[in-house]
Amino acid sequence: MLTSSNSERLTATGVVMDFAGLRALDNVSLSLGRHEIVGLIGPNGSGKTTLVNVLSGALTPTAGTVSIDAENVTGFVPRKISRAGLVRTFQTVRLFGTLSVFENVQLGAFGAGIRRAQATKKANDLLELFGIDHLRDVLGDSLSYGQKRIVEILRAIATDCNYLLLDEPAAGLNEEESDKLLGQLSDIPEQFGCGILIIDHDMNLIMRLCQRLHVLNQGKTIAEGTPKQVRANPTVVEAYLGSQGATDATEP
Numbered sequence: 001m002l003t004s005s006n007s008e009r010l011t012a013t014g015v016v017m018d019f020a021g022l023r024a025l026d027n028v029s030l031s032l033g034r035h036e037i038v039g040l041i042g043p044n045g046s047g048k049t050t051l052v053n054v055l056s057g058a059l060t061p062t063a064g065t066v067s068i069d070a071e072n073v074t075g076f077v078p079r080k081i082s083r084a085g086l087v088r089t090f091q092t093v094r095l096f097g098t099l100s101v102f103e104n105v106q107l108g109a110f111g112a113g114i115r116r117a118q119a120t121k122k123a124n125d126l127l128e129l130f131g132i133d134h135l136r137d138v139l140g141d142s143l144s145y146g147q148k149r150i151v152e153i154l155r156a157i158a159t160d161c162n163y164l165l166l167d168e169p170a171a172g173l174n175e176e177e178s179d180k181l182l183g184q185l186s187d188i189p190e191q192f193g194c195g196i197l198i199i200d201h202d203m204n205l206i207m208r209l210c211q212r213l214h215v216l217n218q219g220k221t222i223a224e225g226t227p228k229q230v231r232a233n234p235t236v237v238e239a240y241l242g243s244q245g246a247t248d249a250t251e252p
C-alpha cells in the first residue's frame with residue numbers, strides 16, 4: 001500500500017455535531033489518504049452518516065475541523081468541498097433515470113468542469129475498466145439496483161476526485177453483487193489516486209475491502225485499526241459485531 005503525505009489527506013479533527021440537545025458526534029477524529037480504503041462502521045444511529053455529512057459539507061460541525069490536503073474546509077458548502085476533491089454517494093441512489101449510463105458518467109465529469117472531449121474519453125474508459133461497456137446506452141431507470149450503484153460510483157470517479165465517500169453502497173445488493181462490487185472498488189485507490197471512506201453494514205465486504213476501520217458507537221470512536229484488530233476488540237464485538245459477525249466475516 002502506498003502512503004500519502006500529510007498534505008494529501010482528508011482529515012477530521014475533534015468533530016462535534018449537536019442536533020438540538022442530541023450529541024450525534026463527540027470529538028471524532030479520522031483521516032483518509034489517497035491510496036487507502038477505510039471503513040466507517042457502527043450500529044444504527046452511531047453517527048456514521050452524520051460524519052459523512054460533516055466531511056462533505058452538508059453539515060457544519062458544532063466544533064472541530066475538516067481539512068482536505070491541509071486546507072481547512074470546515075463549513076464549506078458541498079460544491080466547494082467537491083471542488084477541493086471530495087465527492088460522496090448517498091444511501092439512496094441518485095441517477096438521472098432518463099439519461100443513459102454513458103451520459104450519467106459523462107455528466108459527472110462535466111459537473112467537475114472537465115471539457116467535452118476529455119469527459120467523453122473518461123466516461124468511455126471508466127465503463128470499459130469496470131466491465132459495464134455493454135450497458136453504455138441503457139437508461140438509468142432500466143438498470144438493476146446493483147448496476148445503478150456502480151454507475152453512481154463511476155459518475156463520482158469521473159469528477160477526478162481524490163476522496164470518495166460511499167454511504168452504504170452494498171445496501172440492497174445480493175451476495176454475488178456485493179462480491180462484484182468488492183472487486184470493482186478495491187483497485188480504485190491505486191488506479192485513480194482516490195481514497196475511499198466506506199460506510200456499510202455488510203461486514204463480509206468491509207472486512208475484505210478495507211485496510212483500516214474506524215468504529216463509532218453513540219457518536220464516539222470506540223476503536224480504530226485493521227479489520228483483524230477491530231474484529232478481535234471486545235468493545236466492538238459487544239457494541240456492534242456480535243459473536244456472529246466477529247467470526248463470519250473474513251479478510252484476505
Ligand SMILES: Nc1ncnc2c1ncn2[C@@H]1O[C@H](COP(=O)(O)OP(=O)(O)OP(=O)(O)O)[C@@H](O)[C@H]1O
Nearest residue numbers: 019020022024042043044045046047048049050051
Ligand atoms: N438532521 C438531524 N436532526 C436531528 N437528529 C439527527 C439528524 N441527523 C441525524 N440525527 C441523529 O443523529 C444520530 C446519528 O445518526 P446517523 O444517521 O448519523 O447514524 P448512522 O450511524 O449513520 O445510522 P444508520 O446506520 O442507521 O444509517 C441519530 O440519533 C440520529 O437520529
